[in-house]
Amino acid sequence: MMRFDPFRDIEELTQRMDRAFGQGNGTARLSPPVDVHEDESGLELTLDLPGVQPQDIQIEAESQTLTVQAERKYDRSEGRTAHRVERAYGTLIRTFSVPPKYDLGKVEANFDHGTLTLRVPRSEAAQKRSISVRSGGQDTGSRTLDAGKSSGTQDSKDKDGKKVNQ
Template identity: 85%
Template sequence: MMRFDPFREIEELSQRMDRALGGTQSARLSPPVDVHEDETGLELTLDLPGVQPDAIQIEAENNTLTVQAERKYARTEGRTAHRVERAYGTLARTFSVPAKYDLTKVEADFDHGTLTIRVPRSEAAQKRAISVRTGGQATPNRTVDAGQSDQNSQ
């Protein structure tokens, strides 16, 4: 005996309408992403299963990184789809990237449906040792984050 689900028929009808009207191709989806940061920069990892590498576009402009990909639904003449649950259409994510990262040096790798994007820190934001002189004498180097003030130096 099957359990009655009043929403099942509505869901199936919605899926049939999407397929009949081409709705599965016009959907705009947001793929899951992990964002990590370390001293070298940002690493963004997106899941894009079933996407071909040539269907991926990455654009960087004005502190914004945009990833867009197309996952197409293959319709076959004479074949009836009884259930279509996987996501098809345009997959897109946009990220605001702080100025301390260099969008001119973005690198991307695509392997087994996983897109990994690396955005390095800009050279101006890299840590570096700075000698502080007092009374004409150089003191030992201290590492200071560029763009951040040091409360102890006052």
Template identity: 70%
Template structure:
């Protein structure tokens, strides 16, 4: 038994119409890669799936507790080549994350390995757990208060 997916049918129809009419829109398509966010004692790690994206086409910006990732996966539309099926997503991508103040955006590290962009945000120094030493103070001398006797006549 074959499962019917109306959205797949609509998508394929849209792709066929684009091919027939030349798809002359100037607006690039958008894609939304999967994102994983993990937190541990050291900080926050965000992983984005960006297979096939040239690292030169990835831009990461951090400002005012906001982290923005932009990327573009280009589609090669060669002349004389007919696309029978295009299922991979192409185009531009932009995603913004609100980052709590307990993470230090100035120490953001970004690496791209095997199609995965990894962003590492360490905890800020102010948010790290610290043990404060309590100092015992002994022989505290209280200041003497001298009162001068005055005779009023």
């Protein structure tokens, strides 16, 4: 789950205004559509970047922020008249606030047929671990504790994967 980012609405509004009116230099800032999924291994972000070349994509990760920027260039050839230009050209940019339970130092990026897929793994500290519980010197079985939850009630599972109430 993504944390609330109070500046996201402002950024999206700015991007919509740029798209509607363009920037003063003739290129617009565009916000590509994105799908964000989460599973046990981490986050997966999938962005549509049609018409973008891989060398025109920049990905930066810093201070729990992941930024994707790409350039979709318009080919303005001499001797050619444009009667209609409806496709968007310019800078495509998206910024994501990523919770600290994910490791931005290990982001993987794959670009295929205009789709950029980013995988952000969970940090080592947020991984589930099996912990053996001993009673009177004997092993009573292992339980899996979710390290990503805050202190208090935690879900745990026994060695057969059944949920154990604590």
